[in-house]
Amino acid sequence: MHEILIISGKGGTGKTSITAAFAHIAGNHVICDLDVDAPDLHLLLKPEHSRVHEFISGNEAAINPDTCENCLDCVDRCRFDAIDENGRAPKVNPLKCEGCRVCVTFCPAGAIDYPEKNCGQWYLSESRFGPMVHAQLRPGEENSGKLVTLLRQKAKEKATELGLDRVLADGPPGIGCPVISALGGNDLAVIVTEPTPSGSHDLERVIGLCRHFRTPAGVIINKFDLNLDQTRRIELWCSENDLPVFARLPHDEAFTRAMVIGQVITEYQSDGLTKTIQQAWKNIINHLE
Ligand code: SF4
């Protein structure tokens, strides 16, 4: 089984629209949205029949006002400024609590509980392009790397269970913790870039990350015709760095028109950009094999 990850180094390059188009034309896969902080692949794929699972990770403090003696020792000890004075008993701010357990340990009245933390939900769903694994982290939660690892594991388990050939994942933006969790061990990272100086800069950073994790990588240049000089510079850089360019996709408002009526580009039209995306997918599979 192959794991293919589509990433971009930053948002707004068209990564998710391209992933959705691949999800439509590829088949034989489990689709996975690893952007757990701001998932949007489900908006295009409209998965249904979701089985919902809670994502429990770490612990947080919770003060019991009935047993608290309001000595405020916990307020003084909390290095994360997560406990506020609050009349008869102080209150923990869950967005600031780092779960260090100091307040729990030192509370003279034993008034602080330390329950497991519900950080969000993950879903096993059916989309019109195949099974889909996705999630939503609660706002402000910082366990996105762990959730990404969990989703990858569940997607692979589902693919194995159904005898499918691959997991196709829409990766998180940026190069932080979630991307690091998404990248290691993949068979191929497809990096969607655009012909701007910041696009090139982000491409170089994300390729550095791929190299660090020894993940093979290739590139798609989206909206290549918006700046042909910059596109040539990216292609030259890719050639100098032994990186295949799987496709150059033109700027095309059909992407947006398809989205407005709830379709992916390859459902919306059968020629033009769709042919280029189909060829890109063939190039990706040929490269993998
Ligand atoms: S340390 Fe314990 S008893 Fe003192 S204010 Fe905090 S919760 Fe209440």
Ligand code: SF4
């Ligand atoms: S567990 Fe740590 S971070 Fe959370 S409220 Fe207690 S002392 Fe502060």
